[in-house]
Amino acid sequence: MNAEQWNKRYPVGTPVIAYPGVRPEDPLAVAVRQRQESGGYVDPGSVDLCRRLVTVTRTPAWTLGHGEPVVSVEGYAGGICLTHIDVADDRLAQDHKRLAAYYEALLDAWQAYQEQQPVGPDLEHVLADAAKAVADKEQRELRAECDDLVCTVVRLTAENARLRAALAA
Template identity: 65%
Template sequence: MTADEWNALYPVGTRVVAYPGVRPDNPLAVGVRRAKAEGRFVDPRDVDLARSLDTTTRSRAWTLGHGSPVVAVDGYAGGICLTHVYPGGRCPTCRRTFEDCTCGGAR
């Protein structure tokens, strides 16, 4: 989704779930969850790789110089890539929850 497409759909103040680091489907986050579930050692710095923020947008989306569209959210300094931001916690393409998305829009 481009910054212009985002801005046409979601005004500043939209409630979102944002992942400033990696998303839960990232192989690193999956591996950490698996290791933790199996009782293996997990470095404390890695426990919260896929930390989510239940927050609201505080800016319109914009495009960085290298082409990635981002938006600023409350509780985080800087922009978060739109591929890591979900309005109402739902995929912007199919509107399913992130966990149920199979269309690829949440990837």
């Protein structure tokens, strides 16, 4: 996909999973995960190279001078190749919208309650912070579930590739 196609399909702020170094199915990433799981030493530089960011785009995509399309994301300086960007699945986006609506509903309920029974401004902030904390906790739990699913897919993809190689040999 080139930068123009990306920009037509995905606006700035699109939830994505970005792999600034290597994708999880890359042999280096697979080797790093296997070594981590076995308790072996892993060079910190290799771990950083294999990191992934659950984030959102912060710029439209553009094409570098040598022709590679890239996009910038929150939490990372510079552009990341579009081949190293996965649009976050719709479930995560839907969950984010649901949590945002839940938070807004709590604030609306609090405002309605306050109109009937006014309380001090400090309590208003405490309740608003509590509602946000609940929504943030739910979002972290859902994100952790999605992260686990992505890891499972990566492991299954690696196992599939290993089995195909074994069958081909």
